Amino acid sequence: MINEERTKMMTRLALYETKEGKKELKITRYSPGDYVMLQMLWSFVCGTLAFVIICVLAALYNIETLMTELFSMDILLFARNILVIYIIFIACYLMFCYSYYSYRYGKYKKRVNAYILRLKELYKHYVQNGNNQNM
Amino acid sequence: MATLLMMKEKMKEIYAEYYKVIVPTVKAVVAFLMLLAINDKIGYMARLDSFLVVLVLTAVCAFTPTGITVLVGLAVILGHLSALSFEIALVALAVFMVMGLLYLRFCNKDLILLVLVPLSFYFGVPYVMPLVAGILCGPVAALTLGCGIVIHYFIDYISVNALTIQGMAAEGTVDKIRVGVDGLIRNEAMFLTLISFVAATLVVHILRRQSMDHAWSIAIFSGAMCNVILNFMGLLVFDNGPSVFGLLIGTIIAIPLAMLVGLLFMGLDYSRTEKVQFEDEDYYYYVKAVPKMNIQAPSKTVKRINTQRYHTNQK
Numbered sequence: 530m531i532n533e534e535r536t537k538m539m540t541r542l543a544l545y546e547t548k549e550g551k552k553e554l555k556i557t558r559y560s561p562g563d564y565v566m567l568q569m570l571w572s573f574v575c576g577t578l579a580f581v582i583i584c585v586l587a588a589l590y591n592i593e594t595l596m597t598e599l600f601s602m603d604i605l606l607f608a609r610n611i612l613v614i615y616i617i618f619i620a621c622y623l624m625f626c627y628s629y630y631s632y633r634y635g636k637y638k639k640r641v642n643a644y645i646l647r648l649k650e651l652y653k654h655y656v657q658n659g660n661n662q663n664m
Numbered sequence: 665m666a667t668l669l670m671m672k673e674k675m676k677e678i679y680a681e682y683y684k685v686i687v688p689t690v691k692a693v694v695a696f697l698m699l700l701a702i703n704d705k706i707g708y709m710a711r712l713d714s715f716l717v718v719l720v721l722t723a724v725c726a727f728t729p730t731g732i733t734v735l736v737g738l739a740v741i742l743g744h745l746s747a748l749s750f751e752i753a754l755v756a757l758a759v760f761m762v763m764g765l766l767y768l769r770f771c772n773k774d775l776i777l778l779v780l781v782p783l784s785f786y787f788g789v790p791y792v793m794p795l796v797a798g799i800l801c802g803p804v805a806a807l808t809l810g811c812g813i814v815i816h817y818f819i820d821y822i823s824v825n826a827l828t829i830q831g832m833a834a835e836g837t838v839d840k841i842r843v844g845v846d847g848l849i850r851n852e853a854m855f856l857t858l859i860s861f862v863a864a865t866l867v868v869h870i871l872r873r874q875s876m877d878h879a880w881s882i883a884i885f886s887g888a889m890c891n892v893i894l895n896f897m898g899l900l901v902f903d904n905g906p907s908v909f910g911l912l913i914g915t916i917i918a919i920p921l922a923m924l925v926g927l928l929f930m931g932l933d934y935s936r937t938e939k940v941q942f943e944d945e946d947y948y949y950y951v952k953a954v955p956k957m958n959i960q961a962p963s964k965t966v967k968r969i970n971t972q973r974y975h976t977n978q979k
Binding site: 531536540548572585586592593629 | 940
């Protein structure tokens with residue numbers, strides 16, 4: 530006879546594994562520090578690309594002013610100002626990304642821990658009731 | 665209230681049984697309306713404006729993930745803008761890339777708001793969106809809402825200034841780029857709507873998570889009031905903004921709509937029949953999990969008049 534209790538437990542575990550568990554189990558294989566650092570690296574690249582696109586648009590918008598003042602302005606000062614704006618922008622963006630991905634990892638970790646607890650319960654069920662019940 | 669709850673349970677039952685038909689149909693309807701709205705506003709490319717292309721793209725969107733619907737919409741917008749002016753299309757592409765790089769990485773679940781927000785503006789019910797987004801989605805949905813507002817106002821600005829752009833000389837690359845960028849940085853109505861909608865979404869989201877009675881009703885009312893107050897304040901500061909009459913009527917319509925949507929869809933417990941398979945040492949299991957319904961529909965009682973007993977009594 531089929532053990533109904535065991536079947537219910539296995540069904541719930543299988544449902545989790547095929548739905549949310551696919552992504553969550555993959556993410557929680559990383560340590561929290563590694564996952565957050567990896568996402569922040571991606572965020573740094575994306576943030577830098579976005580800043581470059583915004584700078585190009587701003588340059589095209591003010592192209593006439595730039596062309597007339599290019600040789601009279603202090604290029605080093607101009608570059609330093611751009612760099613300061615970039616550093617402030619990327620710092621704020623990375624702080625937001627750090628909070629978001631840390632929160633996300635914590636949320637997924639709780640669900641995966643609940644899944645592991647259910648796995649342990651299933652294992653206990655096997656040990657206590659044995660495999661003979663299915664014959 | 666009980667009737668609405670029973671209606672919700674009936675909808676869950678129908679969804680659980682027919683989700684394979686319902687989901688593609690809803691996606692097809694949303695994609696169809698999106699393409700019609702885009703073609704109506706900025707239909708400058710004849711090839712994309714044809715009904716056959718709209719049907720084909722709708723069919724594609726119906727059977728692909730939501731992200732593809734958003735990408736199709738953005739691609740169609742870029743196609744139409746490139747027919748109007750290459751420079752404007754370049755500005756639009758830059759805007760979409762900045763949005764994608766900075767914000768849309770966080771908003772996988774709420775990407776559909778990028779389509780629904782401009783659609784709500786097109787159909788004249790924009791004020792329902794921050795309330796619904798606050799109830800059903802997380803706080804990050806405020807970012808997606810903001811991106812949807814930017815897309816709507818940019819398209820609106822281009823469609824209003826299309827004749828001016830077409831009249832510009834072919835060599836006026838910088839002028840056309842300037843017109844495109846002005847549609848973003850000098851669009852006061854856009855900034856006002858952005859601030860008020862994002863604030864309303866966050867207010868609704870924060871309040872509906874509180875442990876108090878009627879939390880989500882209070883959240884909807886507070887979000888609507890926040891939106892109205894911020895718009896009024898903005899109208900004092902900026903020259904452009906929504907009309908007061910439109911704002912008030914729109915908010916009055918939005919509140920019951922948002923409450924209905926919240927009642928029907930909050931909790932996102934529209935589960936469907938799931939099939940899984942697994943094995944142990946003795947058996948292979950092929951399991952079909954069918955969601956249970958919570959509220960029983962009232963059972964009909966049929967009163968039978970026993971004519972035989974009546975005739976017996978008469979004797």
